[in-house]
Amino acid sequence: MTLxxxxxxxxxxxxxxxxxxxxxxxxxxxLCWLYWGASIMWLxxxxxxxxxxxxxxxxxxxxxxxxxFYLGLSVVALGLLIWIIILLIKDPxxxxxxxxxxxx
Amino acid sequence: xxxxxxxxxxxxxxxxxxxxxKSKESEPEEIHFEAGADVIESATxxxxxRKLKWLTNMLWGGSALLAFEHLWHGxxxxxxxxxxxxxxxxxxxxxxxxxxxxxxxxxxxxxxVWGVMxxxxxxxxxxxxxxxxxxxxxxxx
Numbered sequence: 001m002t003l004x005x006x007x008x009x010x011x012x013x014x015x016x017x018x019x020x021x022x023x024x025x026x027x028x029x030x031l032c033w034l035y036w037g038a039s040i041m042w043l044x045x046x047x048x049x050x051x052x053x054x055x056x057x058x059x060x061x062x063x064x065x066x067x068x069f070y071l072g073l074s075v076v077a078l079g080l081l082i083w084i085i086i087l088l089i090k091d092p093x094x095x096x097x098x099x100x101x102x103x104x
Numbered sequence: 105x106x107x108x109x110x111x112x113x114x115x116x117x118x119x120x121x122x123x124x125x126k127s128k129e130s131e132p133e134e135i136h137f138e139a140g141a142d143v144i145e146s147a148t149x150x151x152x153x154r155k156l157k158w159l160t161n162m163l164w165g166g167s168a169l170l171a172f173e174h175l176w177h178g179x180x181x182x183x184x185x186x187x188x189x190x191x192x193x194x195x196x197x198x199x200x201x202x203x204x205x206x207x208x209x210x211x212x213x214x215x216x217v218w219g220v221m222x223x224x225x226x227x228x229x230x231x232x233x234x235x236x237x238x239x240x241x242x243x244x245x
Binding site: 074 | 107108111158161162163164165166167168169170172173176205206209210213214217
């Protein structure tokens with residue numbers, strides 16, 4: 001479930017990035033790298049787990065599935081948090097600078 | 105247990121390599137191409153340092169999210185030795201085995217994906233250059 005949640009986040013972010021390319025004002029590319037990197041790493045983890053558990057891998061206990069989904073959502077939220085911090089620090093549209101140094 | 109540490113190590117090395125490559129890089133080559141009747145557009149070749157940044161972004165991003173997963177499962181602690189498996193020798197050997205198998209495969213797969221991206225982007229750049237050379241050749245004839 002963690003892999004699936006991250007993979008869906010990666011696909012959605014890539015679609016948003018592609019739709020807005022070549023403009024990159026919102027720095028959606030950062031989210032794509034974050035989620036694709038994590039998805040590839042969790043894919044490897046899933047393959048190793050499948051080799052160990054075989055068919056049991058596809059029939060997890062509902063509690064484990066719920067916990068994994070909860071973790072997946074938290075991971076997506078953490079990715080968004082990292083992105084928003086980078087976006088506000090880099091401030092490509094100059095919105096933060098304009099708000100901070102606004103002359104009265 | 106600590107499989108993401110292999111990717112973190114690769115990310116640190118590749119970030120240093122990216123900085124070194126960037127400092128030695130010259131201005132990127134500009135390509136001019138026809139984008140319709142009487143319309144000439146220009147583009148620059150993607151510098152290698154930027155392509156290296158794709159790899160470091162994936163490694164850092166993936167490692168950060170995986171570190172959170174390890175924290176979630178109680179495999180990372182905010183006190184020394186930071187990895188819960190490192191406090192007992194049996195657990196440490198299991199952790200090292202996992203790093204050598206899962207961790208190395210993760211780093212290799214990310215690098216392989218980046219390698220494919222590199223090949224595709226190089227092929228696209230080459231195609232654009234070749235099409236431009238043939239356009240120039242036709243214009244000269």
